[in-house]
Amino acid sequence: xxxxxxxxxxxxxxxxxxxxxxxxxxxxxxxxxxxxxxxxxxxxxxxxxxxxxxxxxxxxxxxxxxxxxxxxxxxxxxxxxxxxxxxxxxxxxxxxxxxxxxxxxxxxxxxxxxxxxxxxxxxxxxxxxxxxxxxxxxxxxxxxxxxxxxxxxxxxxxxxxxxxxxxxxxxxxxxxxxxxxxxxxxxxxxxxxxxxxxxxxxx
Numbered sequence: 001x002x003x004x005x006x007x008x009x010x011x012x013x014x015x016x017x018x019x020x021x022x023x024x025x026x027x028x029x030x031x032x033x034x035x036x037x038x039x040x041x042x043x044x045x046x047x048x049x050x051x052x053x054x055x056x057x058x059x060x061x062x063x064x065x066x067x068x069x070x071x072x073x074x075x076x077x078x079x080x081x082x083x084x085x086x087x088x089x090x091x092x093x094x095x096x097x098x099x100x101x102x103x104x105x106x107x108x109x110x111x112x113x114x115x116x117x118x119x120x121x122x123x124x125x126x127x128x129x130x131x132x133x134x135x136x137x138x139x140x141x142x143x144x145x146x147x148x149x150x151x152x153x154x155x156x157x158x159x160x161x162x163x164x165x166x167x168x169x170x171x172x173x174x175x176x177x178x179x180x181x182x183x184x185x186x187x188x189x190x191x192x193x194x195x196x197x198x199x200x201x202x203x
């Protein structure tokens with residue numbers, strides 16, 4: 001699913017048009033990031049962290065499960081002169097959590113729907129958040145859950161190992177709250193996606 005062709009298409013689109021709709025929403029929800037550190041989980045080619053760095057963030061870490069994005073990501077970093085401010089790692093963020101330091105801003109853009117264990121993913125993301133956790137996930141609607149099941153059936157019949165997950169939004173927020181975050185904003189985009197910003201209670 002997330003191969004070099006997808007990475008090349010993502011990079012080509014970003015060069016032509018910049019951030020897509022839900023990516024722009026997260027950039028807006030991030031607010032003032034001047035001097036901040038950014039952790040982008042499942043960030044693909046790194047478009048969101050690039051824009052956050054251009055908006056004043058000091059440095060970024062990208063942890064991506066698929067190594068297929070690295071060539072395109074490195075090229076974009078070089079083009080923007082930001083290679084020395086981004087640490088890119090390939091691996092499972094939940095498994096690698098203990099080796100990753102906390103960051104001011106943590107971003108999970110369309111990542112929650114790709115991970116089966118929402119408790120572990122959101123828990124780790126919240127624990128790594130000093131100030132703001134930014135999320136984009138499928139809206140909590142019955143038609144979307146039905147669509148996810150149908151899509152997974154197609155994937156299974158085509159012998160693709162990838163699966164998608166429509167986790168309950170109240171579950172996502174509940175886990176983040178248990179790890180010390182407070183929901184600040186929820187914003188829907190079209191009929192599929194919703195973005196949210198959560199903040200650290202003691203920040």
